Amino acid sequence: MTERKTIQCALVLETVKKLKRHVTADEVFEEIVKEYPNIGRGTVYRNLQRLSEKGEIRKIEVPKGADCYDHILQPHYHIRCTKCGEMFDVDMPYIKNLEENVKDFHGFSEVSYDIIFKGICPACRAKNKI
Amino acid sequence: MTERKTIQCALVLETVKKLKRHVTADEVFEEIVKEYPNIGRGTVYRNLQRLSEKGEIRKIEVPKGADCYDHILQPHYHIRCTKCGEMFDVDMPYIKNLEENVKDFHGFSEVSYDIIFKGICPACRAKNKI
DNA sequence: ATCGTTATTGAGATATAATATCATTAAAGA
DNA sequence: TCTTTAATGATATTATATCTCAATAACGAT
Numbered sequence: 044m045t046e047r048k049t050i051q052c053a054l055v056l057e058t059v060k061k062l063k064r065h066v067t068a069d070e071v072f073e074e075i076v077k078e079y080p081n082i083g084r085g086t087v088y089r090n091l092q093r094l095s096e097k098g099e100i101r102k103i104e105v106p107k108g109a110d111c112y113d114h115i116l117q118p119h120y121h122i123r124c125t126k127c128g129e130m131f132d133v134d135m136p137y138i139k140n141l142e143e144n145v146k147d148f149h150g151f152s153e154v155s156y157d158i159i160f161k162g163i164c165p166a167c168r169a170k171n172k173i
Numbered sequence: 174m175t176e177r178k179t180i181q182c183a184l185v186l187e188t189v190k191k192l193k194r195h196v197t198a199d200e201v202f203e204e205i206v207k208e209y210p211n212i213g214r215g216t217v218y219r220n221l222q223r224l225s226e227k228g229e230i231r232k233i234e235v236p237k238g239a240d241c242y243d244h245i246l247q248p249h250y251h252i253r254c255t256k257c258g259e260m261f262d263v264d265m266p267y268i269k270n271l272e273e274n275v276k277d278f279h280g281f282s283e284v285s286y287d288i289i290f291k292g293i294c295p296a297c298r299a300k301n302k303i
Numbered sequence: 304a305t306c307g308t309t310a311t312t313g314a315g316a317t318a319t320a321a322t323a324t325c326a327t328t329a330a331a332g333a
Numbered sequence: 334t335c336t337t338t339a340a341t342g343a344t345a346t347t348a349t350a351t352c353t354c355a356a357t358a359a360c361g362a363t
Contacts, residue, residue: 044254047310047359068350083313088350090311104236107321109349122275122284133275142290145252145263151292154252158288160272177330177339178356198321213342218321220340239320 051082059100065121065130067109102130105130105159120157124164126171133160159172185220188245190229195251195260197239199273233260235289250287254294256301263290 058071066074072087091112095102101113103121113129120133146154163171186202189196196204201301202217221242231243233251239262252261278282291300 044309044360049311049359051312070349074192081313082313085351086312100313106234107240110237118276122279123279124281125283126240131221131279134278135274141288146267146288146292148264149261150295150298151252151254151290153255154290154292156288156290158188158271158284158286160275160281160284162276162284165237165280168280168282175331175339179340180328181341211342213344215322215339215343 049077051086052090052093054079054082055087056099059091059094059112059115061111063114065103065111065113067111071107071112079162103130103157103159118157120160122160122162122164125161126163126167129164131164133158174296181216182220182223184209185230186224186229189224189242193244195233195241195243195258197241199239201242219278233287233289235260248287250290252290252292252294254297255291256293256297259294260289261294263288 050132054075055071058074059066062074063072067083068091071091071168072082072084075082075087091100091102094100095112098116101116101118103111103113105111105123106124108128117130118137120135120137122133123130123173142154145151145156185201186269188201192200192204195218198218198221199214202204202212202214205212205217221230221232224230225242228246228267229237231248233241235241238253238258240241245262248267249263250267251260252263253260272284275281275286
């Protein structure tokens with residue numbers, strides 16, 4: 044049969060849009076569970092995955108951290124503080140031809156990429172004098 | 174006191190260099206344990222971490238996959254097949270000024286980055302006709 | 304509106320990667 | 334050789350994500 048609309052899925056999408064930041068599956072779950080206490084963690088994970096596959100939200104795979112989801116759909120880079128773990132958007136144009144090169148050179152298909160810079164954010168620098 | 178030389182650490186370094194490919198901690202462990210059966214998994218993890226901090230090997234943090242280590246020290250990009258999971262080197266110059274930009278714009282320190290492209294490798298394309 | 308099919312859910316189990324704990328071992332300076 | 338303590342090995346624990354499966358509910362057909 045066809046794909047079905049559920050309140051759980053709608054809630055997940057709504058929550059990601061509402062929170063307006065980079066949210067992990069657990070953060071989305073914790074937010075929803077306040078109003079809708081019997082939602083399951085697995086359901087949130089599944090719907091985040093589906094919504095990102097449908098292109099309604101953007102999945103960001105974080106190395107050695109929980110994946111997070113972004114309500115902003117335009118591809119853009121991120122930077123993650125290695126001290127506090129917070130993710131920020133990077134104000135830099137997305138380099139589209141990078142992936143084209145790789146495709147041509149190496150015979151891959153469906154090539155995509157993301158960049159997550161690492162560094163110490165201004166707040167943590169101030170706190171630890173670095 | 175100071176850092177100590179151990180046969181375990183030497184074995185880990187030697188094994189990464191010997192295998193000449195992108196290896197996970199578990200792969201290094203499995204290789205060493207053949208010849209040196211009482212080495213512990215934790216020891217391998219610890220030494221890989223230390224060696225990468227000392228710059229003797231290179232750590233690659235793989236999103237949603239085991240971290241792997243590279244005997245090639247020069248920074249370079251990678252591409253990972255989403256079907257078989259294999260990692261390949263990408264033949265493309267490392268863009269150094271990218272990280273400088275981010276540092277300047279956003280007030281971060283110790284900025285670094287890696288790119289792990291995703292895609293379907295030629296072998297998997299052939300196998301699945303995509 | 305009710306029924307039947309089956310996609311989706313919720314609860315819990317399981318998988319995987321990595322780190323933490325801690326008694327024991329062994330490297331290296333005295 | 335002795336002493337100090339960094340590092341090890343075994344195990345437990347953490348964190349993230351996926352899988353399993355009976356129960357539920359979405360939706361097309363009647």
